[in-house]
Amino acid sequence: DAGITQSPRHKVTETGTPVTLRCHQTENHRYMYWYRQDPGHGLRLIHYSYGVKDTDKGEVSDGYSVSRSKTEDFLLTLESATSSQTSVYFCAISEDRRNYGYTFGSGTRLTVV
């Protein structure tokens, strides 16, 4: 399997606190993505990156920010966590944006209480 790891795997945090999730890849892929998955909604794109320091918003970006200072790391920050951000967060990487599909990390289960 492709080398992609997410940390932490599980987290419980309080409303209003900042939270940072990390995605680390060893594949040197150019494209990285953050998704959230919720029942009834499927996978929804939060932010994505097409290179170091090159990022853009997805369809559900409000309340989230990202940074990519190195090819291998893509960080997702919840600036002030809310209960609506309780979800499973998946990072994905892609070598070629259309022809090879994605490889997903194992996910982070985040609970905001």
Next chain:
Amino acid sequence: RKEVEQDPGPFNVPEGATVAFNCTYSNSASQSFFWYRQDCRKEPKLLMSVYSSGNEDGRFTAQLNRASQYISLLIRDSKLSDSATYLCVVFPSGGSYIPTFGRGTSLIVHP
């Protein structure tokens, strides 16, 4: 019409059965298509790409029908281990490299 639509199921089939799922897409210019498999509480994993000429991988066959704008996944001789949610993924044409995921079709294979 949603961009990518799948019947959520669940499809409940006995071992050994043949089952097929369809996924319709609205953008006629869509370029690349994939099927992913997601087990309960796990990440999606690439199952197979979908080519215009159709492609087969063991018991799995994927096909693309551009005229009717759908892709299909056929599973023959179902195994208990095939129980999962199957997601279709459609990549647009042109400069965008953001795909659209279907919400998935749940398959339950019982003894």
